[in-house]
Each structure stands twice: as structure tokens, then as C-alpha cells.
Amino acid sequence: xxxxxxxxxxxxxxxxxxxxxxxxxxxGRAALSPLSFSVQPGxxxxxLGPSGSGKSTLLRMIAGLETFDQGHLxxxxxDSRSFVFQDAALxxxxxxxxxxxxxxxxxxxxGDPEQAxxxxxxxxxxxxxxxxxxxxxxxRVSVARALVSQPSLLLLDEPFAAxxxxxxxxxxxxxxxxxxxxxxxxxxVTHSASEAVFVSDRALVLSNWPGRVIEDHAITLxxxxxxxxxxxxxxxxxxxxxSGVMP
Ligand code: ADP
Numbered sequence: 091x092x093x094x095x096x097x098x099x100x101x102x103x104x105x106x107x108x109x110x111x112x113x114x115x116x117x118g119r120a121a122l123s124p125l126s127f128s129v130q131p132g133x134x135x136x137x138l139g140p141s142g143s144g145k146s147t148l149l150r151m152i153a154g155l156e157t158f159d160q161g162h163l164x165x166x167x168x169d170s171r172s173f174v175f176q177d178a179a180l181x182x183x184x185x186x187x188x189x190x191x192x193x194x195x196x197x198x199x200x201g202d203p204e205q206a207x208x209x210x211x212x213x214x215x216x217x218x219x220x221x222x223x224x225x226x227x228x229x230r231v232s233v234a235r236a237l238v239s240q241p242s243l244l245l246l247d248e249p250f251a252a253x254x255x256x257x258x259x260x261x262x263x264x265x266x267x268x269x270x271x272x273x274x275x276x277x278x279v280t281h282s283a284s285e286a287v288f289v290s291d292r293a294l295v296l297s298n299w300p301g302r303v304i305e306d307h308a309i310t311l312x313x314x315x316x317x318x319x320x321x322x323x324x325x326x327x328x329x330x331x332x333s334g335v336m337p
Contacts, residue, residue: 104131104275105168105243107152112161114147120300121147124161127294127303131167131242134269134276136286136293140337144301145279146247152277153245170199171243172236176251178228180220180235187216190234199239206238207231209268226257233265237272244269247279259317262288266315283332287325288315298337305335 107129114122122144129135137145150156151163153173165171172193180189190203207213210230220228229249236244246265250258266289269276280286286293287309295305309328311319319325 103167103242104133104273105129105171106131106164106166107168107243107275107277108162108164108166109152110162110164112148112151112158112163114144114151114156114158122158123297123300123302125301125303126161127306129275129277131275132273133292134266134278134290136278136280136290137296138280138283138286138293138332138336139296139301140281140298142299143296143337144299145281145296148296148301149245149247149277149279152243165243167242170239170241171245172239172241174229174232174236174244174246174249176248178220178225178232180228180231182220185217185219186212186223186231189220189231190238193235193239197239201238201240203234203238206234209237210234210264224257225253226261229253229261230264233261233268237268240272240274242274244274244276246276248281249278250285251280251282258285259288259320263315263317265289270313283336284320284329286332287311287328288320293332295332295335304337305332307332307335 110126111124113124139145147156151158153171187203190206194201207216210233212230250261278289291309293307294303297304
């Protein structure tokens with residue numbers, strides 16, 4: 091896989107989230123029905139649902155980027171949150187290392203960009219520019235940029251959806267491995283049941299518009315996950331279960 095777990099490992103503590111009766115409408119039209127759930131420190135959960143079910147809206151609320159009309163959202167130990175979007179959104183005039191350094195420059199926080207790059211296996215690419223990178227490499231840089239501040243909460247919005255299947259599988263594996271060593275809380279948005287099953291330990295399934303939680307499902311698979319798990323009957327059972335529950 092080509093990346094190493096270094097001194098950043100085990101350095102983060104996870105955020106605890108408690109959402110109570112959160113709801114949101116846009117222009118008088120409900121996007122999210124009142125919903126309640128909590129996420130324990132260090133948990134890796136997926137928000138799984140069809141397009142338009144409100145997953146991104148919910149994730150943005152957790153990030154503090156979106157308001158809600160009613161309810162309470164409490165985030166304990168959330169001093170450092172990072173967001174990874176589907177588009178890697180790198181600055182083309184900055185090198186890979188300079189892109190990863192950006193959050194530290196903006197916030198004045200301490201962090202080690204070289205270490206973050208090494209975590210995603212891109213030390214060798216530190217002086218390249220974004221237009222010299224493949225789609226998978228760009229997303230790794232985006233993940234490194236999110237990790238550089240050692241977040242207690244990592245939020246990802248369909249980060250691998252635009253990648254080819256092989257790269258997507260590899261990045262799912264890498265993300266899972268990074269989480270097992272770093273221990274932050276992760277909330278991962280996806281519309282793919284197999285992706286939710288592979289990366290996370292729990293899936294919250296959202297209904298069709300307006301979104302509400304229709305299933306809160308614990309994924310009972312080993313903590314360490316490699317590609318061969320995809321052929322395991324237990325994995326296939328979980329995917330089939332969640333696919334059946336999804337609207
Ligand atoms: P998902 O991520 O599951 O595809 P979204 O959270 O993006 O769903 O959107 C949920 C619903 O809320 C959609 O119907 C979408 O059109 C609507 N919505 C989201 N953001 C806005 C906005 N800023 N203004 C108006 N409608 C919005």
C-alpha cells in the first residue's frame with residue numbers, strides 16, 4: 091500500500107457527537123426530518139442513503155458549515171475537525187507539500203506536513219504540482235491535508251466517488267488503516283452499501299427525501315480490513331443486508 095504509520099499514530103482523540111431532533115428545510119421544503127443519533131469518540135460511521143436524502147446537509151451541519159431549524163447538536167472534544175470533499179480541491183500553483191501545509195498556515199496550528207504525506211504514501215511526490223498527479227494521488231493529498239492538523243473529527247463527503255474502482259478500493263483500505271492507527275472519529279458519506287460496509291463499523295441509513303434515519307446498523311466485521319474481505323461471505327451478507335434496507 092505504500093504508506094507508513096508514524097508519530098502521528100495514536101495522537102488523536104475522537105470527538106463525541108450527539109444530535110437530538112435535528113431538522114432542516116430549504117425554501118419551506120423539508121430536507122431532513124427530525125433525527126437523533128450519537129457517535130462515540132473514535133467511532134467510524136457511514137451516512138448511507140440515496141442522492142437527495144440529506145447526507146451532505148447533515149455532514150455540513152456536523153462540520154458547523156450549515157445551520158438547522160430545530161434540535162441540538164453537541165460535539166465534545168471537537169477542537170479540530172477536517173473535511174474531505176469529492177473534489178480534492180488542491181491549489182494548482184502550490185506543490186503537494188505546500189497544499190498539505192495550507193491548513194497550518196491558515197490556522198497557525200502545529201503539524202508536520204511531511205509526516206502527513208508519508209502517511210498517505212506520497213513523500214516522493216512532495217515537490218510535484220497537482221496537474222502532475224493522478225486522481226488517486228490528488229485524493230491522497232486531500233486526505234493528507236485533512237490529517238495534518240491531527241483532527242479529532244474527520245468528515246468525508248463521497249471522497250472516492252469519482253475514482254476508478256481499483257483506486258477507490260485501495261483508498262478505502264488506506265483510509266480504514268489510517269483510522270485504526272489514529273483513532274479519530276470519522277463520519278463518511280456514501281451512497282454505496284459496499285463502501286459503507288468496507289470502511290465503517292456502523293451505518294446510519296437515510297430514507298428518501300426528506301431524510302430520516304431508517305436503520306442504525308452495526309457492521310460486524312474484523313477491525314483490520316484488507317481487499318480479500320470483499321470475497322468473504324460475512325462481507326457479502328452485510329452488503330446485501332444494507333442494500334436491502336436502502337430505499
Ligand atoms: P445528498 O447528500 O443525500 O445527495 P443533500 O444534502 O445534498 O443530499 O440535499 C438534500 C436536499 O436538500 C436536496 O433536495 C437538495 O436539493 C436540498 N438542498 C441542499 N442544500 C440546499 C440549499 N443550499 N438550498 C436549497 N436546497 C438545498
